[in-house]
Amino acid sequence: MTFRPFQFGRLTAAVLICAALAPLPATAQSDTETGTMTLEQVEDAYRDGDFEIARAGLVPFAEDGQSVAQYRLGYMMANAIGGPADLAGAKTWLEKAVAQEHRAAIVLLARVYLSGNPELPDFERAAELLQMGVDEEIAEAGFYLGQLYRSGRGVDSDPVRGFELLSAAARAGVLDAQFAVAQMYSRGEGVEEDPAQAARWLLQAADAGHTESQLSLSFNYQRGTGFPQDEAKAAEWLAKAAETGSPLAQRILGTDLLMAEGEEADPVRGISLLLQAAEAGEPGAQSNLGFAYATGRGVAQDDAKAAEWYRKAADQRLTRAALAYASFLEQGRGVEQDVEAAVQYYLVAYTGRSLPASQSLGRLLVAGAIDEAEYPEAGLIWVSDAAATGSAEARDWLLAKAEGGRPFAYQLLGNLYREGQGVEADTALAAGYYRRAAEAGLPFAQLQFGLLLAAGDGVEQNIIEAHKWVNVAAANGLDEAAERRDVLANLMTPEQIAEAQARARVLIPKN
Amino acid sequence: MLMSALRAPCAALLVACILATAASAQQPVPLAQLQGAAEDGMAEAQFRLAEALRAGSGVPQSYAKAARWYQASADQGFAPALNGLAGLYAAGLGVERDPALAFELTAKAAETGSAEFVHNLASLHESGVGTAQDPARAAELYERAAAAGYQEAAVALGVLYQGGIGVEQDIQRALELYQGPAEAGHPRAQNNLGLIYSRGEGIATDYEQAVKWFSRAAEQGLPTALKNLGVMYENGFGVELDEDEAKRLYRLAAQISGGAVAADAGGTPVLPLIFDARLAPPDPRRLDQYLIAARAGDPVAQFLIGYLSASTAQSAAEYRVAAGWFARAAESGAPAAMANLGLLQFEGKGALQDFVEGYKWLSLAAISGLPGVSALRDRLAERMTPDQINAANALAEAEWAARRAAEE
Numbered sequence: 001m002t003f004r005p006f007q008f009g010r011l012t013a014a015v016l017i018c019a020a021l022a023p024l025p026a027t028a029q030s031d032t033e034t035g036t037m038t039l040e041q042v043e044d045a046y047r048d049g050d051f052e053i054a055r056a057g058l059v060p061f062a063e064d065g066q067s068v069a070q071y072r073l074g075y076m077m078a079n080a081i082g083g084p085a086d087l088a089g090a091k092t093w094l095e096k097a098v099a100q101e102h103r104a105a106i107v108l109l110a111r112v113y114l115s116g117n118p119e120l121p122d123f124e125r126a127a128e129l130l131q132m133g134v135d136e137e138i139a140e141a142g143f144y145l146g147q148l149y150r151s152g153r154g155v156d157s158d159p160v161r162g163f164e165l166l167s168a169a170a171r172a173g174v175l176d177a178q179f180a181v182a183q184m185y186s187r188g189e190g191v192e193e194d195p196a197q198a199a200r201w202l203l204q205a206a207d208a209g210h211t212e213s214q215l216s217l218s219f220n221y222q223r224g225t226g227f228p229q230d231e232a233k234a235a236e237w238l239a240k241a242a243e244t245g246s247p248l249a250q251r252i253l254g255t256d257l258l259m260a261e262g263e264e265a266d267p268v269r270g271i272s273l274l275l276q277a278a279e280a281g282e283p284g285a286q287s288n289l290g291f292a293y294a295t296g297r298g299v300a301q302d303d304a305k306a307a308e309w310y311r312k313a314a315d316q317r318l319t320r321a322a323l324a325y326a327s328f329l330e331q332g333r334g335v336e337q338d339v340e341a342a343v344q345y346y347l348v349a350y351t352g353r354s355l356p357a358s359q360s361l362g363r364l365l366v367a368g369a370i371d372e373a374e375y376p377e378a379g380l381i382w383v384s385d386a387a388a389t390g391s392a393e394a395r396d397w398l399l400a401k402a403e404g405g406r407p408f409a410y411q412l413l414g415n416l417y418r419e420g421q422g423v424e425a426d427t428a429l430a431a432g433y434y435r436r437a438a439e440a441g442l443p444f445a446q447l448q449f450g451l452l453l454a455a456g457d458g459v460e461q462n463i464i465e466a467h468k469w470v471n472v473a474a475a476n477g478l479d480e481a482a483e484r485r486d487v488l489a490n491l492m493t494p495e496q497i498a499e500a501q502a503r504a505r506v507l508i509p510k511n
Numbered sequence: 512m513l514m515s516a517l518r519a520p521c522a523a524l525l526v527a528c529i530l531a532t533a534a535s536a537q538q539p540v541p542l543a544q545l546q547g548a549a550e551d552g553m554a555e556a557q558f559r560l561a562e563a564l565r566a567g568s569g570v571p572q573s574y575a576k577a578a579r580w581y582q583a584s585a586d587q588g589f590a591p592a593l594n595g596l597a598g599l600y601a602a603g604l605g606v607e608r609d610p611a612l613a614f615e616l617t618a619k620a621a622e623t624g625s626a627e628f629v630h631n632l633a634s635l636h637e638s639g640v641g642t643a644q645d646p647a648r649a650a651e652l653y654e655r656a657a658a659a660g661y662q663e664a665a666v667a668l669g670v671l672y673q674g675g676i677g678v679e680q681d682i683q684r685a686l687e688l689y690q691g692p693a694e695a696g697h698p699r700a701q702n703n704l705g706l707i708y709s710r711g712e713g714i715a716t717d718y719e720q721a722v723k724w725f726s727r728a729a730e731q732g733l734p735t736a737l738k739n740l741g742v743m744y745e746n747g748f749g750v751e752l753d754e755d756e757a758k759r760l761y762r763l764a765a766q767i768s769g770g771a772v773a774a775d776a777g778g779t780p781v782l783p784l785i786f787d788a789r790l791a792p793p794d795p796r797r798l799d800q801y802l803i804a805a806r807a808g809d810p811v812a813q814f815l816i817g818y819l820s821a822s823t824a825q826s827a828a829e830y831r832v833a834a835g836w837f838a839r840a841a842e843s844g845a846p847a848a849m850a851n852l853g854l855l856q857f858e859g860k861g862a863l864q865d866f867v868e869g870y871k872w873l874s875l876a877a878i879s880g881l882p883g884v885s886a887l888r889d890r891l892a893e894r895m896t897p898d899q900i901n902a903a904n905a906l907a908e909a910e911w912a913a914r915r916a917a918e919e
Contacts, residue, residue: 472863482859502867504864505867
């Protein structure tokens with residue numbers, strides 16, 4: 001029987017990630033009869049999986065003031081068993097159970113407060129309860145309280161106290177605490193840094209099946225951090241973390257098995273692992289599964305499935321998936337063609353600094369599929385990136401923009417011709433374009449034109465004009481230009497510098 | 512390689528020496544009185560008025576006007592005025608550069624026997640300004656000035672003996688000549704003494720002594736001494752070998768000689784911002800208050816924000832903010848703000864690098880007599896041509912006149 005985890009907020013997601021709830025505790029049979037069901041019948045219903053009946057049946061007993069029933073009802077409400085999650089209701093019942101000194105309710109109630117639900121933002125109360133739990137020697141309470149001391153929520157931040165609590169919980173066998181203690185030893189947080197202790201605790205938790213520790217151990221063996229570098233052990237622990245349900249481990253291992261060549265390849269297991277991680281919502285796995293379907297690697301080629309998995313990852317803003325899905329949308333591959341939607345996904349990928357996305361956007365812009373007026377600055381950069389792939393249309397478009405009064409387009413053309421991106425490098429042309437952008441006041445172009453003048457590259461060497469432009473670029477806020485100017489000055493006579501400054505003066509308004 | 516013995520750079524030396532005298536001659540007589548007496552034809556008053564105009568203290572600096580009053584005084588045979596006028600002709604400040612005339616005037620001033628003027632004449636012989644280069648004659652004249660107790664002359668003569676220029680090389684003699692000025696804190700004498708000890712020419716090599724003298728000169732920010740001290744650290748001569756320290760010293764030397772940068776107590780290069788000592792030190796925690804006052808037009812608050820920004824600035828954008836506040840405070844006439852605006856323009860930090868504009872603002876700031884400003888201006892001016900300085904003089908005078916007119 002598995003329970004749905006709480007909806008954890010920012011703080012507790014990390015803390016509680018592996019804290020599985022204990023199954024409903026069996027308690028002494030009771031003959032008490034209230035309402036229509038006996039407590040025994042309620043327990044039978046629970047055991048049979050009739051959770052709705054069990055949840056309803058508990059209410060009269062809880063209202064009657066029985067702490068066991070209050071605890072159980074709170075538990076089912078918190079975990080959305082037998083009905084929707086109801087944290088406020090859970091809080092009410094668990095508070096009553098705690099008031100009657102029901103030991104098991106203490107940590108559960110604290111976790112309800114820590115759930116990140118905006119209606120229950122009571123870290124102080126959580127800390128109070130957890131302290132109560134620690135006093136009652138509940139090891140798990142020490143783990144949660146220790147994490148609060150680390151983060152300074154509900155209590156004043158105190159890493160030393162946090163470490164004390166966590167190491168006590170770790171010694172009592174709380175795996176999450178062991179992982180946390182390993183972390184603290186390796187960072188020297190709340191305790192003297194001690195790699196040996198960090199390693200010991202991490203190994204212990206990993207050996208006991210703690211997924212996060214297993215994954216961390218795998219990374220440590222991979223990188224040789226805290227452990228000797230050991231590919232075999234890294235692989236071994238990665239496999240274990242995948243088995244114990246780490247979506248990240250499943251994605252990494254699944255991808256490796258799918259993409260490997262020769263004996264190490266195991267596409268069937270690779271796909272199966274990727275599927276597990278993808279269904280758990282891991283965006284990288286979703287994207288890689290999309291790739292598998294798109295290319296027919298390890299699965300029968302299926303554009304529709306590829307598009308669907310890419311979409312899921314793209315909606316989580318994974319750059320490579322957004323790029324792939326955008327291109328599927330643009331081509332109508334596995335999904336109905338929709339250029340407008342494609343543009344939106346290209347934009348997601350562009351935000352993630354994808355150059356191909358920028359090039360595609362540029363191509364679509366030149367083709368008129370994007371309204372340039374909506375993207376007056378970025379649009380020029382996209383088209384320039386498209387031009388760098390060799391598109392003459394994109395280059396012509398830029399030149400037309402430049403001549404139509406967009407000096408930034410001159411600067412971009414200057415870059416293309418100087419670097420020879422998508423065109424034959426031509427510093428004379430580059431210098432000409434930079435000069436126009438420089439004259440229009442663009443600092444980067446001023447610096448570039450100045451440097452070409454200083455080197456006599458594509459333009460007749462002229463150190464005075466070079467100093468003038470580089471000085472102006474520096475005055476326009478380009479840090480690199482100030483350094484270049486001072487280097488140039490070392491090669492010049494005071495008379496040359498004076499002349500350069502006099503020429504620069506007319507280009508820059510006074511302070 | 513250790514640098515060769517340091518001699519003063521010729522034309523710049525002459526100007527610097529003369530400026531130093533001008534700075535020390537603080538005249539208690541109010542300028543208006545001086546002006547009256549000068550116009551009445553009193554040679555000394557004419558000379559002192561010229562000095563005030565040249566320093567730009569109490570009046571806008573004007574080399575051109577200084578030259579005219581020096582001339583009036585020199586026409587009456589007043590030797591200090593001959594010497595001062597010679598300096599302007601040698602450098603081309605306020606007058607057309609004329610080395611021959613500079614030499615003639617200096618020779619006439621030296622006829623009075625003044626050690627300082629004799630030294631100046633010697634330096635013209637040494638470097639061949641307005642006359643044929645003649646180190647032997649220079650040595651004779653330096654000897655005479657040094658015997659009269661003029662320290663600069665002793666150091667200059669030491670350089671000639673150390674290098675065997677115009678005289679028979681005599682390291683022991685050079686050492687003796689440097690000793691007194693070095694102990695009195697003369698940085699070039701200290702550096703050159705360090706060189707003698709490190710090379711062991713004519714005497715036993717003594718790296719500890721060399722390090723001691725290089726260090727003392729380096730503490731005063733002399734770039735050559737910083738480099739020489741760096742060599743000692745790089746090789747572990749007389750100190751524990753320390754390549755990082757050597758690199759730091761080389762870098763500092765380069766920064767100091769390449770710009771306005773000075774070194775702070777910890778040896779870190781800093782921009783020598785001017786602070787007005789009459790103000791309470793700026794408190795970064797009160798920045799919000801300063802901002803409110805500054806936006807309302809309070810020049811003191813504007814200056815303080817500019818100062819705080821410029822002190823911590825790393826990027827051009829941050830310097831621009833500082834320059835903007837200094838400019839606003841400068842418009843209200845705050846001298847320290849004017850000085851720092853000029854400094855930022857000089858260094859091209861947050862503003863177009865423009866020596867003329869920078870010099871103009873530093874000159875306007877210097878009129879108020881704010882300590883450190885005219886020294887900073889004159890140090891920065893070493894990078895300028897005489898034409899730039901003269902143009903800056905004219906701009907500052909015009910700006911000053913416009914402000915006076917606006918006040919009346």
